Amino acid sequence: MATLAKSLAHEIKNPLSVIRMNMELLHEDFEAIATPEARQALAKIETVNRQCERLQTMLNDFLNFTRLTNLELVPGSLNDQMQQVLTFFEPLANQQNVTIRTYFDPDLPSINLEPQTLHAALLNLVKNALEAMPDGGELVARTRITRVGVALDLIDTGCGMSSNALLRMFEEFYTNKDGGTGLGLPTAKKIIEAHSGVINVQSEVNRGTQFTIEFPTPKRI
Numbered sequence: 438m439a440t441l442a443k444s445l446a447h448e449i450k451n452p453l454s455v456i457r458m459n460m461e462l463l464h465e466d467f468e469a470i471a472t473p474e475a476r477q478a479l480a481k482i483e484t485v486n487r488q489c490e491r492l493q494t495m496l497n498d499f500l501n502f503t504r505l506t507n508l509e510l511v512p513g514s515l516n517d518q519m520q521q522v523l524t525f526f527e528p529l530a531n532q533q534n535v536t537i538r539t540y541f542d543p544d545l546p547s548i549n550l551e552p553q554t555l556h557a558a559l560l561n562l563v564k565n566a567l568e569a570m571p572d573g574g575e576l577v578a579r580t581r582i583t584r585v586g587v588a589l590d591l592i593d594t595g596c597g598m599s600s601n602a603l604l605r606m607f608e609e610f611y612t613n614k615d616g617g618t619g620l621g622l623p624t625a626k627k628i629i630e631a632h633s634g635v636i637n638v639q640s641e642v643n644r645g646t647q648f649t650i651e652f653p654t655p656k657r658i
């Protein structure tokens with residue numbers, strides 16, 4: 438079933454991008470005409486475009502989700518990885534009045550990671566945290582040395598999770614957001630586990646959420 442779903446997702450991607458491209462061309466054609474009929478057509482084209490975009494995001498999320506075997510792990514810094522993701526989200530955080538604080542242990546040992554893939558996991562966690570704080574708040578990212586390796590705590594002062602959300606958050610397609618796919622956390626978990634890591638969460642409604650991910654440090658020979 439998984440293989441079938443994966444090839445189906447691939448098959449849908451190409452016609453979908455042809456549809457999108459042509460809708461964009463159609464959009465340009467109608468933009469050049471200044472009649473009420475053309476304006477109505479434009480509105481419909483935009484609806485189709487938005488839905489195509491949603492489908493494309495869903496397909497990409499799904500394909501990322503299935504593409505997690507045979508990682509090529511190389512030594513890397515969890516601090517650097519996290520900093521890159523935070524830098525990426527900085528403009529959005531500013532816009533949303535979210536203050537980002539980092540407490541990175543400068544002596545954090547390196548871990549084995551695949552940069553692109555781990556980036557996607559951290560991205561999903563930070564994206565969720567920001568989505569939980571639409572009216573501002575604080576996001577703390579802290580790294581520390583643990584008994585087995587290194588850990589990252591990501592603490593937000595957002596909406597928190599209900600007991601139902603806490604139970605179901607790692608389920609594929611579980612979401613309580615309009616337009617959410619519900620693949621962010623299952624993908625993150627799968628990626629973290631593919632790095633021999635674990636992910637834990639503590640959350641309280643209206644107070645916030647803390648995600649902790651922990652990775653073993655490679656044994657010295």
Ligand SMILES: Nc1ncnc2c1ncn2[C@@H]1O[C@H](COP(=O)(O)OP(=O)(O)OP(=O)(O)O)[C@@H](O)[C@H]1O
Binds near residue numbers: 602614617646
């Ligand atoms: N930091 C957080 N604060 C509050 N709720 C969260 C947080 N992170 C995850 N959740 C809850 O877990 C659910 C699942 O998260 P997940 O990232 O898998 O999907 P999503 O964010 O809803 O959609 P997608 O990530 O696909 O856009 C969310 O809908 C939300 O209810």
Ligand SMILES: [Mg+2]
Binds near residue numbers: 561565620621622
């Ligand atoms: Mg998400």
